[in-house]
Amino acid sequence: MSDILRSVRDEAERQGRSLEGLSFPQIIRLGAGASRETAAYLLEAGHRKVALVADDRTYAAAGRDLEKQLTAAGLTASTTLIKPNEIGDVAADEASIVQLLLDLQRTGATVCVAAGSGTVHDIVRYAAYSWHVPFVSVPTAASVDGFTSKGAPLIIRGEKITVPAIGPDALFADTEILTRAPAAMAAAGFGDMLGKFTSLFDWSFGRQVANEPDDPLTESLTERALLACAAHADEIGRGTEEGLAVLMTALIESGLAMLILGQSHSASGAEHHLSHYWEMEFIRGRRRQLLHGAKVGVACSVVSGLYKRIAEEGLPAVPANSPLRDAWRIAESGWSDIRERIRRLPGEEQIRELLRTVHGPDTIQALGIDAGLRDRALREADLVRPGRTTLLRLYNSAFR
Numbered sequence: 167m168s169d170i171l172r173s174v175r176d177e178a179e180r181q182g183r184s185l186e187g188l189s190f191p192q193i194i195r196l197g198a199g200a201s202r203e204t205a206a207y208l209l210e211a212g213h214r215k216v217a218l219v220a221d222d223r224t225y226a227a228a229g230r231d232l233e234k235q236l237t238a239a240g241l242t243a244s245t246t247l248i249k250p251n252e253i254g255d256v257a258a259d260e261a262s263i264v265q266l267l268l269d270l271q272r273t274g275a276t277v278c279v280a281a282g283s284g285t286v287h288d289i290v291r292y293a294a295y296s297w298h299v300p301f302v303s304v305p306t307a308a309s310v311d312g313f314t315s316k317g318a319p320l321i322i323r324g325e326k327i328t329v330p331a332i333g334p335d336a337l338f339a340d341t342e343i344l345t346r347a348p349a350a351m352a353a354a355g356f357g358d359m360l361g362k363f364t365s366l367f368d369w370s371f372g373r374q375v376a377n378e379p380d381d382p383l384t385e386s387l388t389e390r391a392l393l394a395c396a397a398h399a400d401e402i403g404r405g406t407e408e409g410l411a412v413l414m415t416a417l418i419e420s421g422l423a424m425l426i427l428g429q430s431h432s433a434s435g436a437e438h439h440l441s442h443y444w445e446m447e448f449i450r451g452r453r454r455q456l457l458h459g460a461k462v463g464v465a466c467s468v469v470s471g472l473y474k475r476i477a478e479e480g481l482p483a484v485p486a487n488s489p490l491r492d493a494w495r496i497a498e499s500g501w502s503d504i505r506e507r508i509r510r511l512p513g514e515e516q517i518r519e520l521l522r523t524v525h526g527p528d529t530i531q532a533l534g535i536d537a538g539l540r541d542r543a544l545r546e547a548d549l550v551r552p553g554r555t556t557l558l559r560l561y562n563s564a565f566r
Contacts (some may be wrong), residue, residue, distance in 0.1 A: 170194045170418050174387060178426075183383050188425055191303075191314060193336040196414055198407070201228060201304050201340035205239035208277060208302065211335070217275035218245045219266060219290050221256045224282035227306045228343050232281055244273040248289060255455050258288035259321040266293040277301065280334070283351060284310035284458060291331040292318035303334035307351035308344050308414040310458055311358050311433055313337060314421035324449055326442060333425070337418070344410045350457065352410060353526030356402055357463020359416050360520060361437040362392040363512055364469045368435030368556040370507060374500060375493040376555035378431060387423040388432040391416035396520060403524040436548065436558035440465035443547035444535055456533055463521050464533055465543075471514035472544060473557060477505045482564040490563050493555055504557075 171194050178185050195203055208216060216236055220229035225247055236243040246269045248262050256262070266289055270278075278301040280290035287303060287310075294301040295318075303313050312319075318331035344352075366388060372378035395402065395416045401409025420433050430438075441461035448455055481501065484494035497504060512520075521528040530540050548559035 170196060170415055170422070174419060174422050177387060178383055181383050181386070185426070189316070189333060190422060190425060191334050191337050194339075194418060195337070196339040196341070196411060196418070198341050200338045201232060201343060202235060204232060204279065204302060204304060204336075204338050205235045205241060207336050207338075208236070208241060208279075209239060211277070213241070213277045215242045215273060215275045215277075216244070217266070217270055217273060217278045218243050218281060219248065219278055219286060220245070220281040221248045221250070221286060224286060224306045227281075227346065228304055228340070229281040232279065232304060236279075244269065244275060248286060253452055253454055256285050257321055257455070258285050258292070258319065260323075262289045263293055263296075263320070266290070267297060270297045270299070275299065279304060281306060283307045284312055287313055287315075288318045288320065288331075291315070291333065292320060292329065295331040300335045301332065303337040304343075305337070305339050305414070306343055307347035308339075308355040308410050308417060309347075309351040309358075310355060311417040311420040311424075313339075313418060314425060316425065317430075321449065326446060326449070339414050339418070341407045341411055341414075344414060345405060345407055349405055349525055350460070352402060352405060352413060353521070353524045354457035354459030354463075355413050355417055356395060356399070356459070356524045357461075357466070357521060357526055358459035359392055359395040359413070359420065360517060361435075361459075361462040361466045362388055362420065362433060363517070364437045364466050364473070365431070365433055365435035366392070367473070367507060367511055368554075368558075369431040371497075371504065371557050372431065372555040374504070375496040375560070378555060379427065379429060381427045381432075384423040384427040384432045387419050387426070391419040391423075399520050399523040431554070434551075435554075436469045436556045437462055437465040439547040439550045439554075439556070439558070440468060440543045442550045443543040444533075444539065447539060453534075460527050461533060463517070463526055464528065464530060464535075467514045467517040467521070467528070468530070468540060468544070469558065470511050470517055472561075473508045473511060474513060476557065476561060477508040482561070485564060488563055490555070490560055493560055494563075497560060
């Protein structure tokens with residue numbers, strides 16, 4: 167079994183950092199058969215009534231076996247299968263949350279077990295937070311870096327917002343389950359990790375021009391996770407146990423790095439803002455949702471292409487009345503350093519090639535997004551997080 171917590175603590179010790187007081191999971195297990203430790207953990211933690219939460223697909227992937235294991239261990243397991251919405255998506259929305267809360271009220275469960283990927287976890291982490299019970303994570307795909315997150319992105323009345331929630335007390339990532347997941351899920355997780363190329367740049371940019379928070383440990387953990395994924399793209403694309411273990415380790419480490427910082431700067435820059443913009447457009451158009459990481463990977467290539475063009479052309483003239491005039495001044499004075507960091511970013515085609523290696527979508531057309539929506543997102547997506555100073559936000563402010 168891989169000891170991801172030990173690895174993170176070793177890096178913190180190397181940098182002279184203490185992780186005391188951070189609400190990490192008590193246990194993180196990654197390896198073949200890891201999910202079979204779930205029942206013993208719950209018993210040792212003193213739980214007897216368990217709410218097992220999945221959707222139809224993740225129940226088939228892992229939930230059914232977990233249900234049997236929990237029952238065989240003497241636990242009372244009540245299963246909630248989150249229902250899809252009217253267009254066929256399982257969504258982290260009001261209906262899903264209320265469905266689970268009503269089941270928790272009915273069963274009196276003292277702990278939730280999330281058997282699923284990103285959406286199931288978002289539903290569980292918020293419902294468990296609201297019901298004042300802990301939850302345990304059993305990922306069914308290496309698809310997102312949010313398994314350990316303490317925030318839940320929810321769709322409320324058609325708008326996406328992120329609200330406080332809780333992270334898992336324990337996480338059991340079973341490579342036997344992960345290798346059976348659809349290849350598109352791992353490609354999405356890989357895309358989520360590739361997005362760190364531009365998010366790490368945007369974070370360094372925000373620190374330089376807007377005094378955004380700094381944390382060398384978070385930065386180094388995120389960067390090593392990103393580079394490990396890029397170096398193992400072939401294995402991830404082939405769906406090998408080694409490749410998926412590398413990917414899942416990277417996703418978990420990226421999530422823990424965000425917990426260390428207490429914010430998402432390291433893992434969410436302009437590429438995530440484009441992804442969220444596209445998601446909101448799909449919601450308004452009542453279109454089936456795309457996998458989060460699939461959008462992020464393509465958005466990373468689009469943002470990299472724009473940033474490379476800005477590096478060649480230079481910054482536009484700063485508007486005299488810009489609320490970001492101080493950031494503009496700092497960016498202009500440090501432009502040679504910023505331009506050099508942009509030049510070190512992988513180019514648009516290099517990112518697309520990595521996405522193709524894992525058999526993920528590599529263009530907006532492959533996502534079903536047209537050039538008009540891409541261009542609107544580039545002009546407006548920075549408004550999704552107006553408090554975050556990315557290069558995209560500074561650039562767009564010249565034209566508003």
